[in-house]
Amino acid sequence: MQSPIADPPPLQPGTLRVVPVGGLGEIGRNMTVFEYEGKLLVVDCGVLFPEEHQPGVDLILPDFSIVRDRLQDIVGIVLTHGHEDHIGAVPYLLKLREDIPLIGSALTLALVEAKLKEHRIKPYTLDVTEGDIEDLGPFECEFVAVNHSIPDALAVAITTPAGTVLHTGDFKMDQLPLDNRLTDLRAFARLGEEGVDLFLVDSTNADVPGFTTPERDIGPVLEAVIARAPRRVVVASFSSHVHRVQQVLDAAHANGRRVALLGRSMVRNMTIAEDLGYLKVPAGVLVDFKKAGDIPDNKIVYMSTGSQGEPMAVLSRMVNLEHQIEVGEGDTVILASSLIPGNENAVYRIINGLTKLGANVVHKGNAKVHVSGHAAAGELLYCYNILKPKNVLPVHGEYRHLVANQKLAIETGVPEENTIIAEDGTVIDLRDGVAKVVGQYDLGFVYVDGSSVGEITDADLKDRRILGEEGFISIIVVVEAQTGRIVVGPEIHAKGFAEDDRVFDAVKPKISAALAEAAENGVRDSHALQQVVRRTVGRWVNSSLRRRPMIVPMVIEA
């Protein structure tokens, strides 16, 4: 669907409006806004990590423009779980209004509070657990346990007089979860019996056939690798993956090894998880990193971050010999993580670098050391069949994932006309069991770069791409205001273009000649003179060098 941009009609009484603000057409910055009789409920508020065509950007936020003028109408932000793509943008929304209540499970709230502390925000929170029902303004919210790659994830069923909406958040249906907390299909069945009018469902793995392997299958592999390891073991994974860390602790313990946590976020998250009882640390297993050096090499496991090749994380610093731990011959490094698209070359550089240092690198390409946190196609079929939703809105995914999920819904009997392929900003109204697209807001990307939010535009990124591909040539000429006569220059400076500035000797006379001609023709305006310089240099560089650098002419009147 390629929707024309069209503001929706005013919301009618008795109608629920649903606007996915982020997470459709992308994996990340998940956020959905629900509106009923003047009140807004937000579900999730995450960040998106930039791709290579968004250079230099730190984070991408959802576009808050549709709630910015209605902050007082927001009754709360429900957070389905504690991953960055669901909670990472909360500080930026709370900066607009600090007292919006946050609703989530204990772990989710602890993680978001730790994050908010860095932004010096102390939020109002409401701690909920599976089975709880809370009235948030006109929205009756029932929370349902779901299983994901972080503990304590919740789906939320939102009921208003307009009908019931079930939003899964991120989930999978591991039938043997490590913490025995299943995705609650009994609750899904009950909700289905009562009638789910609109089903917002995670699409991340909808194009993956079959079923996600249980997390539990990784334990024995980790244990076997650690048992065989002759020296130190480093395991890298996501810093919020409590169950993965649990399995590493257990495997280390079974092998008589101790574990030191590395990386600020790993230490912080696992401290929270242990305090709240989600991480069960076998007695005496954890050791402070500073004391780990005293432990023999074959008795230690380091649990670290950096499995995506992030340049500042522990693993990259080890490869660059910038970390206290010097990986060497006989060490074993396990990348117990997925390979997020776009990170491949960075991760392969890590693997090559560790191999060069003499380490044995174990990763999902050569051992079963990772499983996904999202439901694959086979699981989604179960889900649709148990729930039998009236209408389906696939969320959390690029276009291809949304369409794959839609096909699954249709295969289980949902009429095609009751499935909605939407984009960020699509406005869907629900009333009497009918869900309809009624408009499309024009929402953009909000870039965080350094301490700036939303100041970097797509035009700046286009400039960066040109600069990054081709470099620039700047030409400075000082001219006499009255006559246009050149007083100083042309001076030429280039960066990222060529090492040897002598290449420009050929074009300097051309610039002088072009400016002289323009002056003779009475051109005095410095903007017009700059265009003359740009054209002259552009033509020369294209024809003689077949390159297209950014050309920055500066004609200054003195």
Add this chain to the structure above:
Amino acid sequence: MQSPIADPPPLQPGTLRVVPVGGLGEIGRNMTVFEYEGKLLVVDCGVLFPEEHQPGVDLILPDFSIVRDRLQDIVGIVLTHGHEDHIGAVPYLLKLREDIPLIGSALTLALVEAKLKEHRIKPYTLDVTEGDIEDLGPFECEFVAVNHSIPDALAVAITTPAGTVLHTGDFKMDQLPLDNRLTDLRAFARLGEEGVDLFLVDSTNADVPGFTTPERDIGPVLEAVIARAPRRVVVASFSSHVHRVQQVLDAAHANGRRVALLGRSMVRNMTIAEDLGYLKVPAGVLVDFKKAGDIPDNKIVYMSTGSQGEPMAVLSRMVNLEHQIEVGEGDTVILASSLIPGNENAVYRIINGLTKLGANVVHKGNAKVHVSGHAAAGELLYCYNILKPKNVLPVHGEYRHLVANQKLAIETGVPEENTIIAEDGTVIDLRDGVAKVVGQYDLGFVYVDGSSVGEITDADLKDRRILGEEGFISIIVVVEAQTGRIVVGPEIHAKGFAEDDRVFDAVKPKISAALAEAAENGVRDSHALQQVVRRTVGRWVNSSLRRRPMIVPMVIEA
């Protein structure tokens, strides 16, 4: 191995010297130089495609420095097959000496000649086929059939009084190849019996367990997808993959469809392949693209390039609606190709774009429409066991691939001390069955950018990365030479930094103040004044905006 840079000792009589110049530590720009009694033999001369940390680079060449002063000693360039990473740098070497003979199979030579024609070079060639033995100076070369993802690939056994070296080129061991031309394991067995002193062996898939699926298995999948396709079919693959195109032609023919070739390189290569008898076109199947529009949608297949998401290739242009063929609802697009690391996001953009246009996209993630061209671990084990080489030098691969290949050699009984993990520029001497590393040349990357070769340096690329991530701020101040007094400025121009120039109002007085203070202290040198500006702006931008753009100060004396 991390070798210190050390020039090798002079080459002794009766000793063969082997220097891998490219292809070790990388996938691409394969080139090996053999030296015996003053003469040089080159095997392959390919290009490497840049990664994201080499922005704006078109191609990367092997570093020719070790042959540059010895061009007259080169007796020939043996080309194992016609892929870009094996022949792409030939024009650049021939520009140094045009009459170096090229030795290869008919298809390989035809492809390199077509390429050289664009550079206006007509090479001297020697056409060889499997079983041929040619004396190239002191090197007796025997050519052996190998199977790869392009027809007519050859391994080469090079014999001198110092011993026999077998170089596989790229290969796999498909036991049911489409053209029935097997990798000649009988010849490998015979060479092994006679004694292979050094084995240079393709490592690309050495870390992939098991065996590469036969190419033939793809045919039925293509046929089934085409049979079910309700409207047009577009198949994208590599433009040199003759057997893949053959299978598309056959599958189209079996379904009563005609085929139009799209893309300059596809048309050129397939014309060559058909002329030479490698592509067998079923009568009446091919149709000119210009006439394809008259054929009903369910009777046409387009065979195109662009399967890696290359922005200028057919498939990207279709997605951007810049191609005559407008992909729409009900069309089927098959990506019959691998996903080269680093291209993931570009390819997923293509898949999302095509899905959005309504097409059904079939790719290796959801159907068996691609197999690799390289031997996996299981095949390499066969190879080692049949050949029983004395010494092994894994080639063609990143470090992790070379080490994986070395491990396979050791597992089959090659003593570890007889395996060599080398880098580009490592010098290996072979004599009396003993292969030894004797030195390490410092070889670099040679970047082609536009019409420039080797002018862009790593420092330029570093500048580009900074510019691409952060943009730049340039500050122009014109000062009076005698007094240091500011005459014009500070004027500030920025690109890729922020949309609104008013952000700089805060720093302008700081610059003026810093320059005034420097002038008061007698600083007149414009370079020193530029440093003052750089420091002032740098400090301001870091502390107030937490950014690190390139700062380009220009203090001009008037």
